[in-house]
Amino acid sequence: MKEQDINLTLHELEQLCRLYMDCRLSLLEEKELEYVLRHTALTSPEIDEVRALMDVTVPAVSAVNIRKQPKRIWLWLWRPISGVAASVALIAGLISTFSGSFDSGTSPELYIAAYSCGHQLNEAEAIVSTERAMAKADALLNYAALAERNSLMKAENMISMTPDN
């Protein structure tokens, strides 16, 4: 992200935070907002609320102000680096297209990941948590199906009890 993007005014940043709270930002825009919040010391109740949601802390002032000047060598290296990066991205895209996998570095056969209160659970804990979560989801869906069936039966009974029928 360019430096000019980070130099947002308090008002502009608050507007972005409002858009985030209203779910009107794309995934990429949310990532950019998170980056900005990590690198700006601006605060307000709205901004702090989004920081809390994203679990982002206010950066130290010194960390915000210190910016290294870009070195000239990067300008020389830019073209080959971007070429290599583009090639890697193309190969990764081809692999993901043909393997049909969602997450990089995971087996397409079975993948389980679980995070509890900000911490990643180990494999055994993740399996137990997954089984519980799936059982809870199944119970809720079954409850919903049962309630729908009961409501339909009640409605049919009421219709059949009307004098016209």
Place this chain on the structure above:
Amino acid sequence: MKKYILLIVLSLASISLSAKAPDLNVEKMFDDTYKSNPSVSLIISRAPDKYFRGCTVTNNAALVKKVEQLFDKDLPRASRSQDLSSNGSQFRSMTVINNGEEINIGLGYEPDDGCYLFISGPLNAFK
């Protein structure tokens, strides 16, 4: 040479377009942002026959509101939806069709400013 490259690119594009990801708004709850959030617990499970994701929010009314907004944004795409409310508990569900397969999305509200969101369906529905 350019013709062959163009042919390969077009072939790849047609393959990738034949099956598309559902791009649900509620899927935002499962990106890296929330993995480290102390109010959130996430479960992601992918097996050959089923893809399941669960998200539990505890003691965070603002985040519950956000989950609810994401759910509401997906509601117009649902082929079927349901709102249940009894004995103080509330549960909402919807079914979205993608790649010809059903994706079940449920949102249950918890009493402590929390909620439980899940997305479940066959693997092909998410490709």
